[in-house]
Amino acid sequence: MISTSSGGGRGRRQSTLLGLRQELPRSYRWAATFGGVLAIVALWGLASTVWATGTSFSVPTFASTWDALVEMENDGTLFTDLAASLQRVVIGYGLALAFGVAIGVLMGSFGSATAFLEPQVGFLRYIPASALTPLFLIWMGIDETPKVALIIAGTIFYVILMTADVVRAVPMALINAAYTLGAGRLTIIRRVIMPHSWPGIIDVARINLAAAWLMLVVAELLAAQDGLAFRIIRAQRFRAIDRMFALLLIFGLLGLASDLFLRWLRKRSAPWAEQS
Amino acid sequence: MTTVPKVRVASLVKRFGRGPQAVTAIDGIDLHVATGELVCIVGASGCGKSTLLNIVGGLETLTTGDVEIDGEPVIGPGPDRGMVFQSYSLYPWKTVAENVAFGLECAKVPRKLRAPRVAELLDIMALTEFADRLPGELSGGMRQRVAIARALAPEPDVLLLDEPFGALDAQTKKAMQDFLLTVWQRTDSTILMVTHDVEESIYLSQRIYVLTSRPGRVGSIIEVPFGRNRGPTIKRDPRFLDLRDEIEDLLLTPADRDDTNQT
Numbered sequence: 001m002i003s004t005s006s007g008g009g010r011g012r013r014q015s016t017l018l019g020l021r022q023e024l025p026r027s028y029r030w031a032a033t034f035g036g037v038l039a040i041v042a043l044w045g046l047a048s049t050v051w052a053t054g055t056s057f058s059v060p061t062f063a064s065t066w067d068a069l070v071e072m073e074n075d076g077t078l079f080t081d082l083a084a085s086l087q088r089v090v091i092g093y094g095l096a097l098a099f100g101v102a103i104g105v106l107m108g109s110f111g112s113a114t115a116f117l118e119p120q121v122g123f124l125r126y127i128p129a130s131a132l133t134p135l136f137l138i139w140m141g142i143d144e145t146p147k148v149a150l151i152i153a154g155t156i157f158y159v160i161l162m163t164a165d166v167v168r169a170v171p172m173a174l175i176n177a178a179y180t181l182g183a184g185r186l187t188i189i190r191r192v193i194m195p196h197s198w199p200g201i202i203d204v205a206r207i208n209l210a211a212a213w214l215m216l217v218v219a220e221l222l223a224a225q226d227g228l229a230f231r232i233i234r235a236q237r238f239r240a241i242d243r244m245f246a247l248l249l250i251f252g253l254l255g256l257a258s259d260l261f262l263r264w265l266r267k268r269s270a271p272w273a274e275q276s
Numbered sequence: 277m278t279t280v281p282k283v284r285v286a287s288l289v290k291r292f293g294r295g296p297q298a299v300t301a302i303d304g305i306d307l308h309v310a311t312g313e314l315v316c317i318v319g320a321s322g323c324g325k326s327t328l329l330n331i332v333g334g335l336e337t338l339t340t341g342d343v344e345i346d347g348e349p350v351i352g353p354g355p356d357r358g359m360v361f362q363s364y365s366l367y368p369w370k371t372v373a374e375n376v377a378f379g380l381e382c383a384k385v386p387r388k389l390r391a392p393r394v395a396e397l398l399d400i401m402a403l404t405e406f407a408d409r410l411p412g413e414l415s416g417g418m419r420q421r422v423a424i425a426r427a428l429a430p431e432p433d434v435l436l437l438d439e440p441f442g443a444l445d446a447q448t449k450k451a452m453q454d455f456l457l458t459v460w461q462r463t464d465s466t467i468l469m470v471t472h473d474v475e476e477s478i479y480l481s482q483r484i485y486v487l488t489s490r491p492g493r494v495g496s497i498i499e500v501p502f503g504r505n506r507g508p509t510i511k512r513d514p515r516f517l518d519l520r521d522e523i524e525d526l527l528l529t530p531a532d533r534d535d536t537n538q539t
Contacts, residue, residue, distance in 0.1 A: 173365040181379035182355030272368045
């Protein structure tokens with residue numbers, strides 16, 4: 001007989017910290033998160049002492065990164081850059097979401113819309129949006145328009161296709177039930193398909209937000225007078241690695257904040273989709 | 277003058293696919309339901325009983341034949357034929373009361389008139405205290421009661437039930453069957469119900485259409501000898517047990533019969 005007992009009882013005791021797919025107790029979760037942050041800060045601290053400033057491969061200390069941040073704050077560039085970049089992302093990604101979600105809902109709802117639009121969308125999404133930069137600069141000049149257009153081009157096709165998939169995941173039974181209750185197609189789109197798809201659409205917005213920031217950087221690297229990515233390019237000229245680090249931190253924090261916001265929004269506006 | 281039945285299905289044929297690949301799911305079914313009747317369709321899986329109900333509901337099209345409500349042909353789904361599905365199909369973002377009110381909203385019933393109708397239905401379904409809960413918070417039996425209330429709200433001519441209690445555990449199922457009887461007795465609804473549970477069909481209905489499988493045809497029509505005001509006691513009636521054996525025998529496929537003969 002195979003021994004299943006190693007003294008003190010039968011079976012394998014479930015681990016608290018390393019249970020497979022187990023909910024972690026609150027205190028453990030906070031401790032693990034805090035530990036993770038601490039680990040990365042410690043690595044950074046270590047790296048900044050090993051690769052001290054002076055060589056070309058140097059890692060700035062927290063202090064010099066912080067100083068660079070304060071310096072940009074004091075001379076006002078931080079605010080103008082942040083405002084310029086945010087404005088481009090909000091307008092560009094906002095438009096991409098508005099049109100992308102509308103087209104995606106149409107494609108997900110109607111087979112005819114899918115048949116009509118799928119070839120174009122399938123083709124266009126494989127054109128790397130960054131490769132459109134020179135074209136957009138010739139067509140639209142170097143002001144805000146090509147930057148916003150690039151963000152749209154880099155995100156809208158994914159928003160369309162992912163939204164269409166979210167809509168196709170609405171159970172047919174819910175649609176049929178609405179028909180038998182006397183609902184018309186428009187009512188079903190507004191009152192059944194949209195509410196059911198809403199949490200999924202927020203997820204689509206979350207996932208593609210990263211691509212919006214990516215396209216912003218591409219746009220600002222090539223032609224801009226302000227913006228966070230433009231400031232990074234400027235920093236390269238002066239070998240101001242501490243400034244670059246400060247700006248990269250800003251990017252990361254912006255992304256984290258928008259992600260947390262969208263997650264909060266999902267939880268708040270569609271609590272029914274959280275369980276199960 | 278002969279009275280027009282509430283539901284009339286005549287020479288109904290449903291084929292899926294075209295050409296040599298076509299599969300005949302339903303091969304010439306005739307049935308009728310009179311106003312106020314509760315009729316069951318019983319059959320093994322693959323007899324096309326759900327397809328039949330979906331065609332009456334207007335959710336699927338027929339290949340040939342007639343399906344009429346009050347003598348008018350069915351051309352699509354509508355609130356005159358309320359449907360209840362095995363999977364509940366409640367809207368998980370709407371509260372119980374909002375789910376029940378949805379059909380009234382679609383019919384543009386003013387909000388002031390909606391509330392008393394919803395309250396009445398919730399009362400019949402014993403759901404009043406759960407009016408503001410979401411479906412995700414309810415048990416299976418309660419969800420199905422919400423679904424029945426929602427289907428009844430627009431006052432349909434016919435209630436179509438597609439294995440409504442198939443996903444419920446045995447105790448809940450019994451309670452729901454009694455519940456449906458009460459609702460039927462209280463509301464004078466006309467009900468056409470699909471099930472694979474033979475005892476359920478005898479306990480609830482006045483007439484049973486037993487379908488044969490692949491393709492679906494009416495194997496036999498059984499008039500249930502119990503009146504409208506029936507209760508659980510009929511389950512011990514010898515006629516109930518005889519009927520059950522008779523229908524179960526009808527549902528055996530030829531392959532099953534071979535097995536029975538060998539033993």
